[in-house]
Every structure is written in structure tokens, then in C-alpha cells.
Amino acid sequence: MAPPTVVVLFDVDNTLLDNDRITADLTQYLDREVGPAHEREYWRIFDELREELGYADYLGALQRYRLAYPHDSHLLAVSHFLVNYPFADRLFPRALDVVRHAGQWGRTVILSDGDAVFQPRKIEQSGILSAVQEQVLVYVHKEQELEDVEQRYPADHYVLIDDKLRILSAVKAQWGARVTTVFPRQGRYANDPEALRTFPSADLTIDCIGDLLRVDQSRLFPAAGHR
Template sequence: MDQAQPTGPTAASPDERVAFLVDVDNTLLDNDAAKDEMDRRMRQLLGDEESARFWAAYERVRHESGRVAVPQALVEYLRDLPAGTDPATARDQHIALADVLIGVPYSDYVFPGAVAALETLRQVGRVAILTEGDPAYQATKVARSGLADPAEGYVFVAPDKSAYLREVAAIFPADRMVLVEDKPNNITRARAIFTGLGLAFSGIFVRQGKYAAASGPEWDGAELTVDSIAELAAMSPDAIARALRTPIVSRTA
């Protein structure tokens, strides 16, 4: 009788430890749709004019800091309330708006297949969530989405993901680091940083969301490209392990 063959990383490289670093916004969670829901609730609370003023503050903060920072946008918005606003009114508006911003039911916006994808990746290596943004707000988003549990609680939040990769490699060590991401630029930067540390690197490009769409269909800078996180979830652990070790040049030559 034939013996069953091992699957996952042991089939390709018995001694290689693999760590998956999985993005959240537009990779595991439909952040574009969640933001639309936030805007809808805000317009109900503030009206169109004041909502537009908040989003102007949001974009200004993002432009100046290079990252999404919802709490800082709220600070900017409240600082510029119209002169003469009653303090009690300002306080009530602050509380209500904060509830809108932090109360989005993020679990409703987890992509189909996202949890299954994390569970599949755990059959190949260790899995952690790596997301960027305001540390307090982004951590709350992950907690409310329910995504921390399938990642066994390994959640790393940094204002700038690329600037934090060396620390991640130290605290979550592996021989091969794998970034699962919807932004091609983040995969390119991670490759340079991890290989510079002497680590093997693979990218999994999840082609969903506005940033992935902006990259165009021709971008091929990852070892594995899928059109959705559900497509990744449907792959076998062995197929994923093989794809991670297939050099890009051998597929594009």
C-alpha cells in the first residue's frame, strides 16, 4: 500500500519555517465598503456639509502623515468647529461622532473566505495579522472584525508597515517571510527589507480593492497572485507551499 505523502512545507523543504504576515484592509476585510457605511452614518448624524468637513480633515491628515489616522482626523475636525459652538453641543457631537467612527460593525465586512484562508495558511506555517494605521483605532477594528482569533491572537499594528518589518522578523521569526497583501508597493518594499536581512521572501498578491485595481493587470511581482481571498482559501496547503518557492522569473520568462 502506498504511504500518504506529506503536504505543506514539509513536502518541499523539511527544515524551512514559514511565517505569513497578512494584511487587513481590502485583503481580509472590505474596507472600502466599511468606509461607505461610516460615511452614511455620519451624514445621518451631521448632514452633508459637516460630513464633507470631516472627510476633508481625514484627507488632510492622510496627506500630511502618509497614513490613515481616523482619531487624528476627528481631533482636526473638532478643533475647527464653527466659532460660537455651544460647549455642551460640541461635547455631545464629539461623543456621537466617535461612536460612529468606532462603532462600524467590521465583522459584517470580512470578505467571504477570509477566515478559511487564515486557517489554510496555518497548515503551511505560522500566521500573524500585520496592518498599518493608527495603532489604537486599527487594533479596535481588528478586534471588532473577529479576525484576531483565526490568527491565534498574533496581531501587529504599525503606523508604517514597511518601517516595522525588521521588528516583526525579530519577534515572529521564520526562514521564509510571506506577505499577503493588496498593495503591490508593500510587497516590493517587504522583499527588499527581508532579503536584506538574509531571509527568504515570498509575496501573495490579493488582487481586490482599489489599490490592487490601480496596479493594473500586468503587475506580476508576487510568487502567487489570486483574484480574491476566497480563491486563496480554496487552494490546498501543498499548492500554496509550492507556489511560494516558485521563482517569479521561471513563470514570466
């Protein structure tokens, strides 16, 4: 019998890429370029837009900020900072090694939420795009798109690696034993006490993404009969 087919799904922000550090860098830059009051206003607009859209939209928030402050001469500098940010410098240690290592288990695919411009650029400029051979899915709400994921990347078993227990729980509820959920305790969402109380534990919890290099395959495929 042929071994079961496996697809390994990686989240991006705070899973492979230290998004909290990117946010901190942007906050510092805004504070310097537009001042503390306008920096806070940008993040207010950002949070408002995220509530409307369901995902983070850094460039969209900047566009909305522009409507409120059309004569702010620092706007182009902030745009340049975002578009040319050195995302490869914010990869978690051994993140790309983990992606390549996971290629031994099955097909590796990025499964992310986000906008249609900035999120793909982050994935490309960080080196993640080439590490997964350009296999990337970016949705508004990825946990609601599992049927599409299955059609594009059919498999007997999935491994989902994500820093949000909410996402892991939602996918587990739909795929059940067909998915192994992996929870790297990285970033603010992974350490949110309310989320830790609200959602069940993942199948596997690790301290950092690099720990996957040392995880025995039997812990990832307990029911899949994987080689």
C-alpha cells in the same frame, strides 16, 4: 532535516476586511448626521491627517474635526458609530477560513499599518485577533519595520498577503527570495491603474482572498522546499 519555518503575514484593510465598504458606510452616516458639507470636511481633514501621519486615523480625524467644530452636537454619535461598528460583518467571504488554513503552512501573523487604538479594535472586533492567536503587529510604515518583524517572528520563509503593490514591492526588494508576495485584487488600491503601471507584479495574484484556499502550496513556496 527539519522543514523550513514559515511565517504567513496578513494585511487587514481590503485584504481580510472590506475597508472600502466601511468607508462608504461612514460617509453615508456622516452625510445623514452632519450634512454633506461637514461630511466632505471630515474627509478633507482625514486626508490631511493621513498625509501627515502616513496612515489612516479615523478617530484622530474626528478629534481634529472637533477642534474645528466644537459645538457640533452630532460628534458623539459619529464617535459611537466608529467605535461600535460591526466589523465582523465586513470580513471578505472566507477570510477567516483562509487565515486558519494558512496555519497549516506556518505561523500566521497580522502585519498592518494604522493608529494605536482604532486599528487594533477593528482587528479584535472582526474576529481576526483570535484567528491569529493574538499575533498582531501594527506599525506606522510596516515596510520600514521588517527588521523588527524578523526579530519577533524569525522564519526561513515568509508569505506576505497584501492589497497594495507598493507594499509588496518594497518588501520584495528587501527580502528577495525569502518572501512570496501575494496580491489579492480587492479594493480601490488593488485596482488603481497608476499603481498597476508603476509597480512590478507580485509572485502570485489572486482575484479574492478566498482563492488562497485552492492555491497549491508549491506556488507559495517555490524556493523554500516547504513540505
